[in-house]
Amino acid sequence: xxxxxxxxxxxxxxxxxxxxxxxxxxxxxxxxxxxxxxxxxxxxxxxxxxxxxxxxxxxxxxxxxxxxxxxxxxxxxxxxxxxxxxxxxxxxxxxxxxxxxxxxxxxxxxxxxxxxxxxxx
Amino acid sequence: xxxxxxxxxxxxxxxxxxxxxxxxxxxxxxxxxxxxxxxxxxxxxxxxxxxxxxxxxxxxxxxxxxxxxxxxxxxxxxxxxxxxxxxxxxxxxxxxxxxxxxxxxxxxxxxxxxxxxxxxx
DNA sequence: AATCGGGGTTACCATTTGGTAAGTTATTGA
DNA sequence: TCAATAACTTACCAAATGGTAACCCCGATT
Numbered sequence: 192x193x194x195x196x197x198x199x200x201x202x203x204x205x206x207x208x209x210x211x212x213x214x215x216x217x218x219x220x221x222x223x224x225x226x227x228x229x230x231x232x233x234x235x236x237x238x239x240x241x242x243x244x245x246x247x248x249x250x251x252x253x254x255x256x257x258x259x260x261x262x263x264x265x266x267x268x269x270x271x272x273x274x275x276x277x278x279x280x281x282x283x284x285x286x287x288x289x290x291x292x293x294x295x296x297x298x299x300x301x302x303x304x305x306x307x308x309x310x311x312x
Numbered sequence: 313x314x315x316x317x318x319x320x321x322x323x324x325x326x327x328x329x330x331x332x333x334x335x336x337x338x339x340x341x342x343x344x345x346x347x348x349x350x351x352x353x354x355x356x357x358x359x360x361x362x363x364x365x366x367x368x369x370x371x372x373x374x375x376x377x378x379x380x381x382x383x384x385x386x387x388x389x390x391x392x393x394x395x396x397x398x399x400x401x402x403x404x405x406x407x408x409x410x411x412x413x414x415x416x417x418x419x420x421x422x423x424x425x426x427x428x429x430x431x432x433x
Numbered sequence: 434a435a436t437c438g439g440g441g442t443t444a445c446c447a448t449t450t451g452g453t454a455a456g457t458t459a460t461t462g463a
Numbered sequence: 464t465c466a467a468t469a470a471c472t473t474a475c476c477a478a479a480t481g482g483t484a485a486c487c488c489c490g491a492t493t
Contacts (some may be wrong), residue, residue, distance in 0.1 A: 192360060195421055201360055203414025203425055204342050204407065212333070214481080218469060221325055231440050239313060239322055247441065268441055268490050281413065286325065288405050293324025300316055304324055335451080352470050363452065367472060389459045390470055435493085442487070449480070457472075463465085 210256050211282065215241055215249045220279060221286040223259060228274045258282070331377050332403065336370050338360055341400055342407040346382060349395045381402070 193200040200206045211217050214237060222237050223229060229237075235246050250273060253259045258279035264270040294304050316320040321327045332338050336359060343358050344350060350358075356367050371394060374380045379400035385391040415425050 193418065193423065193425065195418070195423065200414075201339065201358075202342075202411070203418060204339060206414035206417055207410040210336060212335075214333075216323060217329060217407045218322065221323075236437075240320075244443090244483090245481070247450070248481095265490090268438095269371070271440070284409050285406070285413075289325045289328040290323070292402065292406075293321075293327035296327055297314065297324060302314065302316065304314065307385065307467075353468075356470095364471070365453090366451070366474090370450095389461090389468095392470070437492075439489090440487100443481090443485085445485105446465100447480100447482080449478100451478075452476085454475090455473085458470095460468085462467080 210258060213252065215245060216253060217286065217289065219246075219249055219253065220258060220275065220282060221290070223273060223275045224280065224283055224286050228272045230273070231271060234273065251277075257279060270301070329378060332406070334370060336366060336374065337374060338407065338410065340367075340370055340374065341379060341396065341403060342411065344394060344396045345401065345404055345407050349393045351394075352392060355394065374400075 193202070193206065195206070198209070200209070211220070218238055219234060222234055226233070231246070231250075234250075235241060235243065239244070250259065250261070254261055257276055259273050260276050262272045262274075264272055297304050314323070314327065316327070319330070321330070323343075332341070339359055339385060343355055347354070352367070352371075356362060356364065359367070371380065371382070375382055378397055380394050381397050383393045383395075385393055418425050
């Protein structure tokens with residue numbers, strides 16, 4: 192067992208997973224990898240089905256883990272901006288692998304995601 | 313939204329994640345990627361903390377999703393062997409990325425996993 | 434004055450996930 | 464004969480996760 196910050200990990204993969212596991216984390220990170228900077232509602236609109244509570248929770252955890260950073264653009268009215276940190280960006284190969292794997296799988300099942308993308312509005 | 317087999321996915325990444333999300337799945341797959349073929353107890357011993365119930369559940373799901381295959385070597389006594397299918401093997405880049413990312417992170421935190429491995433018996 | 438949009442929080446509840454412990458069948462070794 | 468090992472299953476319970484809905488402030492638009 193590996194011990195770090197009072198937590199135990201069975202192996203390095205376990206360490207990595209502790210950052211990105213959670214129902215929406217990878218999806219949020221991948222979105223930010225694509226768009227550079229996004230507001231709360233922009234992220235929400237890109238993840239059909241996520242509730243504001245969930246989004247808020249996951250963003251907080253990602254921020255705590257230093258994978259994303261939040262800038263408050265103005266207090267009144269309250270406007271924010273989320274973006275990946277360097278640590279967050281270091282997961283990019285993960286997002287592209289998962290995205291490519293998923294597109295491959297879809298293709299084998301008769302769905303051409305890239306071609307049909309306009310259908311998924 | 314992408315529809316496949318009565319389920320909905322927000323994007324290709326979501327499709328990929330549906331196969332490998334779950335507390336122990338990636339760890340089990342990565343172990344099988346390393347060892348080719350393993351019995352039930354061999355896997356369990358490699359994942360400190362997993363219960364037999366969990367291992368049994370996760371193996372069943374992985375088998376149902378065709379990421380691993382199970383061979384029954386003998387009925388009396390009951391002996392089995394698990395290994396990755398070709399689909400399972402196609403996730404290998406994922407395992408190596410996560411493993412390398414984890415080792416990098418550990419190194420930045422003063423832990424040299426490769427060097428200290430013998431300590432983690 | 435009322436509504437919309439941005440960016441949230443809170444309370445409550447249901448579902449899912451995970452943990453513990455015990456039981457099962459069968460063989461091998463001391 | 465007793466214990467250990469392999470490969471599970473089952474029952475019961477606790478904790479974590481996730482969903483719904485309502486509520487908050489604030490400013491701009493209609």
